[in-house]
Amino acid sequence: MELKNKAGLTEKEFLAAYDPGDYKRPSVTTDILLLGMNEDYSSLKVLLIKRGDHPFMGCWALPGGFIEENETAYMAACRELREETGLSGIYLDQIYTFTKPGRDPRTWVMSIAYLALVQTLSEVKGDDDASDADWFDLRVSDDSIEISNEKKDVRIVYSLEKEEFVNGVIRYENFIPTLVSDEKLAFDHVEILIEAIKKLREHIYYSNQAFCLVEDTFTLPELQRVYEAVLGKPLYKKSFRDMISDKVVETGKEKTSRFKGGRRSTEYKFKY
Amino acid sequence: MELKNKAGLTEKEFLAAYDPGDYKRPSVTTDILLLGMNEDYSSLKVLLIKRGDHPFMGCWALPGGFIEENETAYMAACRELREETGLSGIYLDQIYTFTKPGRDPRTWVMSIAYLALVQTLSEVKGDDDASDADWFDLRVSDDSIEISNEKKDVRIVYSLEKEEFVNGVIRYENFIPTLVSDEKLAFDHVEILIEAIKKLREHIYYSNQAFCLVEDTFTLPELQRVYEAVLGKPLYKKSFRDMISDKVVETGKEKTSRFKGGRRSTEYKFKY
DNA sequence: ATAATAGTGTCTATCAGACATTATCTG
DNA sequence: CAGATAATGTCTGATAGACACTATTAT
Numbered sequence: 001m002e003l004k005n006k007a008g009l010t011e012k013e014f015l016a017a018y019d020p021g022d023y024k025r026p027s028v029t030t031d032i033l034l035l036g037m038n039e040d041y042s043s044l045k046v047l048l049i050k051r052g053d054h055p056f057m058g059c060w061a062l063p064g065g066f067i068e069e070n071e072t073a074y075m076a077a078c079r080e081l082r083e084e085t086g087l088s089g090i091y092l093d094q095i096y097t098f099t100k101p102g103r104d105p106r107t108w109v110m111s112i113a114y115l116a117l118v119q120t121l122s123e124v125k126g127d128d129d130a131s132d133a134d135w136f137d138l139r140v141s142d143d144s145i146e147i148s149n150e151k152k153d154v155r156i157v158y159s160l161e162k163e164e165f166v167n168g169v170i171r172y173e174n175f176i177p178t179l180v181s182d183e184k185l186a187f188d189h190v191e192i193l194i195e196a197i198k199k200l201r202e203h204i205y206y207s208n209q210a211f212c213l214v215e216d217t218f219t220l221p222e223l224q225r226v227y228e229a230v231l232g233k234p235l236y237k238k239s240f241r242d243m244i245s246d247k248v249v250e251t252g253k254e255k256t257s258r259f260k261g262g263r264r265s266t267e268y269k270f271k272y
Numbered sequence: 273m274e275l276k277n278k279a280g281l282t283e284k285e286f287l288a289a290y291d292p293g294d295y296k297r298p299s300v301t302t303d304i305l306l307l308g309m310n311e312d313y314s315s316l317k318v319l320l321i322k323r324g325d326h327p328f329m330g331c332w333a334l335p336g337g338f339i340e341e342n343e344t345a346y347m348a349a350c351r352e353l354r355e356e357t358g359l360s361g362i363y364l365d366q367i368y369t370f371t372k373p374g375r376d377p378r379t380w381v382m383s384i385a386y387l388a389l390v391q392t393l394s395e396v397k398g399d400d401d402a403s404d405a406d407w408f409d410l411r412v413s414d415d416s417i418e419i420s421n422e423k424k425d426v427r428i429v430y431s432l433e434k435e436e437f438v439n440g441v442i443r444y445e446n447f448i449p450t451l452v453s454d455e456k457l458a459f460d461h462v463e464i465l466i467e468a469i470k471k472l473r474e475h476i477y478y479s480n481q482a483f484c485l486v487e488d489t490f491t492l493p494e495l496q497r498v499y500e501a502v503l504g505k506p507l508y509k510k511s512f513r514d515m516i517s518d519k520v521v522e523t524g525k526e527k528t529s530r531f532k533g534g535r536r537s538t539e540y541k542f543k544y
Numbered sequence: 545a546t547a548a549t550a551g552t553g554t555c556t557a558t559c560a561g562a563c564a565t566t567a568t569c570t571g
Numbered sequence: 572c573a574g575a576t577a578a579t580g581t582c583t584g585a586t587a588g589a590c591a592c593t594a595t596t597a598t
Contacts, residue, residue: 005325014326020379024341025297028371028382053277054286069296069380073371091440097369097384099300099345107292108341110300112369117440168363168389168484169542206474212440221577238579239560256569262576263568270441493550510552511587528596534549535595 026099026108030077031064031189033095033196034085036118037213038137040259041225045121045135046147046193048185049084052131055105056186060136060147060154062193064111077114084133085124091117091212096195103188113192115200117212140197140232145177145190157181158190197230204230208247211270219257219265220244247271298371298380302349303336303461305367305468306357308390309485310409312530313497317393317407318419318465320457321356324403327377328458332408332419332426334465336383349386356405357396363389363484368467375460385464387472389484412469412504417449417462429453430462469502476502480519483542491529491537492516519543 002010009017034047048060063084067076073094082088095113103109124133136154139146147156158177165172175198177190185193204210204227213226224240248268255267274282281289306319320332335356339348345366354360367385375381396405408426411418420427430449437444447470449462457465476482476499485498496512520540527539 003326003329005329009326011326011329015377018378020299023299023338025299026339026341027292027295027297028300054275054281054283057275057277057283066295067298067371069298070373072373073369073382089440091442093439094368096366097345099339099384101342101344105287106290110345112371119441167365168361169391169488170363170480170483171544202478208442211442216441219577236561236563237577238581239562241578242559257576259576261570261574263570263578265577272443491550508588508590509550510554511589513551514586529549531549533547533597535551535597537550 024108026110027104028067028073029064029109029111030067030073030080030114031062031111031192032077032081032092032114032116033062033192034081034087034116034118035138035196035200035213036121036135037226037229038121038135041222042229044138044140044229046138047085047124048134048136048147050132051186059184059186060156061186062113062189063133067112073112074114077112077116081116085122087116087118087122090119091115091209095192095199098188098192100188111187111192113196115196117209119212119215138193144180145193147185147193154183155181156183156185160194200230201232208270208272211247217251217253217255217267217269219255220248220268221257221259221265223248223268296380298382299376300339300345301336301381301383302339302345302352302386303334303370303383303459303464304349304353304364304386304388305334305464306353306359306388306390307410307468307472307485308393308407309498309501310393310407313494313501315501316410316412318410319357319396320406320408320419322404323458331456331458332428333458334385334461335405339384345384346386349384349388353388357394359388359390359394362391363387363481367464367471370460370464372460383459383464385468387468389481391484391487410465416452417465419457419465426455427453428455428457432466472502473504480542480544483519489523489525489527489539489541491527492520492540493529493531493537495520495540 004010005014036045038045049063051057051059051061063080065080067073077092093115095115097110097112099110121135134149134152136147136149143160145158145160148154157180159180160175160177162173163176165174175194177194200209210223210226214223220241224235228234249271251267251269253267254264257265276282277286308317310317321335323329323331323333335352337352339345349364365387367387369382369384371382393407406421406424408419408421415432417430417432429452431452432447432449434445435448437446447466449466472481482495482498486495492513496507500506521543523539523541525539526536529537
């Protein structure tokens, strides 16, 4: 009954004798694009970590690290997130795997990119004095990406150009970033950012990811600002409220939105 | 001007002296889920390859292979597709990266899964006499997956159970497969299949992937059957035609659909 | 002729886009 | 009160779902 291969080995014998060989293997990391809303819900913020060593020493980079043998990429991303920011239990999902040869100048490294969403911006600081971590303002338009932090006097800007990509009989538009500012993101982390924003925009209408970017209770004007910040365009109030109405329930309380002046707002929570 | 790290090295010096160390690294493969429509456009077909050696010797598996150091995962997937099926220039896109420890009994192996779509089923055969390759009928319902090939007398069936997965404040439904038949797919390839179908269903309305599953010219009844096969449910003719109307143009000719009997049909082609 | 397929017309409900109006709160 | 924000009403146009009807072709 036991199948034997050409060498006459059963599966058990084959595995016991298996020699992994000395083929070259890549290192595999996870990189995490962690997003949150800024104080007045007017735009997205992204968490970056300053590199304390070569390569890209002094550049800002996405948090992340190597995957270990006994864990999944998801577990590694959770671990890195906790180690580097103290956060756990937040939204975390795989985006894309980046494999371009030469993307890390040290050696052959692939990166499985994750998108993480946080309800409240938490204080973060680098894990040692050589490195630094902070939230950056993120502004994405049709033709540029700007990542900035006034306090730290950092402003990283890329211009975006559309490029057509043919896949089978269909065509995509891809965004190709070109560095404009003096400062830059480490490695190919702009590309991870672009891919993550693209997927978030595609999915936010049909998923519930927006609720991972507001607090547990929120007002509808706040929630609308989250959608507007992600999509990068204003929405009509009535249409938005019709669209969202079956995903939320009133808590019965009132709440002052985090904007100056004006009438008090009804408080809602996520329905499920 | 040159930044020096704690060890007093510039970036150039650092990279020249860089020792990749002997950390354990995973092998990384691509696996390709290649789909096409069957003869009468009534259901999807998937290409499988019979394994000629351990592990999973004699089981059917997705085509794929190891990524080499000087290529991207996309290039590797293209190469494997060409080597194993002779196909090139078809739709090919990254789906998800599978990393569960133990998914390959030999050693630590991650797999970057790709979805490929073919316009016409081509003849395929294994690259040597020990292995075999063929198209299988694929039937996916809410509670089971069936992969079968009558000629080869193979029938692989998994039942599906929904499992709730909490991610941040939102919840997903994931499908967990349980083997029902005697025969099975190799490795975690059912999970790749499930993930690929899920993404294809999510995207087919908002992308143009369906046009990668019909020939260059087609009839609207044919195109509708492609959508129905992918989505696993019937669509209303009029709604479908309204929805699709701005993506297609008439060629001016007539064509007999690949169904028996009935009136002749107008021939269309993809607009862009 | 019959059955199967191809193609169009129409009604309804829903919903996004676009404005307008009313209500409430702060200063 | 002025100015800002919150909430709702209403009109239009587009579209999915549902069903009916006409047209054409193979057997």
